[in-house]
Amino acid sequence: MARRRLNQTQFALLGLLETEPGTGYELKRRIGQSLAHFWQEGWGQIYPTLKHLEAEKLVSRSIVKTGKRELRVYRITRLGRARLSAWLASPVSPEVPRNELLLKLFFSGQAADAHSQEHVAAFRKEQERLLSTYTSLESQLRREAAGHPQLPYWLITLSYGRHRVEALIAWCEETQKKLNALERKHEGPMKTTS
């Protein structure tokens, strides 16, 4: 019986299907549009998970013929809705994600730290890029989805990203100063030779 967990992914798909039925391909596109900054799925997850959800009667599949092509359109079932809301009600499991940047900085004190500066600079650039996409996404949402009942929730997730990246950019600023000072300290003590 395998007792597969198929964690998380199945709920992402159920949640998307609750809004509107769709094909696997379309679900992937919708993830890219709406959840991209905090969720990702690959084909290798989506199709097997849909198959699994169907086997458990959490979604149903109907074949839609457009010309010669068969589209497999999935829609959530009553059972699926129940499963989804049970998950929505269950507590969020705490996470301690691994952070490669911090691991490198942590160790860079003992080795050549010539690269910490680059790592922080690259990270900062990435966060600044994120900030600008959040900003434009937000104004786009307010324009195009004004009055949509779910808009407030979408803005909440965007705001999370914004708070986060703003804080991390401030940390970069601070860290870059610290690293510069450390570098000067390594060179400084021998005063002006040239």
Add this chain to the structure above:
Amino acid sequence: MARRRLNQTQFALLGLLETEPGTGYELKRRIGQSLAHFWQEGWGQIYPTLKHLEAEKLVSRSIVKTGKRELRVYRITRLGRARLSAWLASPVSPEVPRNELLLKLFFSGQAADAHSQEHVAAFRKEQERLLSTYTSLESQLRREAAGHPQLPYWLITLSYGRHRVEALIAWCEETQKKLNALERKHEGPMKTTS
């Protein structure tokens, strides 16, 4: 030849061994003490990875007998140091971690959202707990490791955590207000019936 990746974990171990040799068990303890807020490892990773590192001559193992017991003490080799600094120099790979809380909030607009408030409150509590451990950890570090050459780097990683949780607490505050307003809007329109 298998071409195993053994990503990340091996570098965490090499980095720790660079500071000081140790047993697998001890490495786990050191991770818990110093990297805990951005890194975790389980037994199932540590022991096989040490074995693998030894096979690749990146660490060496020596048996230390204390009474009847044999301790396997690992130390980093010259080759291991080279591998470590190559990794430290390599760019940090960007990550888009999945965020269960945001996924739940995103979907909660369409289902019973009675639980969003609880989720945010629990998350806030967790962040506040983290903030206080960061604060006490920082003063402890400044006291007990004053003058240690790596101290500035340790403080940098702590500061990351602090910036992050402070921003997320602010987001919680904002979000809780929004959710309260939404709830009132659902009840409000029918004015005072009782």
Add this chain to the structure above:
DNA sequence: TTTGGCATGTAATCCGTTACATGATTAG
């Protein structure tokens, strides 16, 4: 003497990513 911490590992499972494989339709 028994409990808790030290110490070392294996096995199973879960899950995500990536590569592979295929073919239809549509826009240029």
Add this chain to the structure above:
DNA sequence: CTAATCATGTAACGGATTACATGCCAAA
């Protein structure tokens, strides 16, 4: 005509977590 996009999957790999299994040693 041909490139991009729509569309659906499978297979292999990588690696993290969790459970399982074992036994020493010190302190209460």
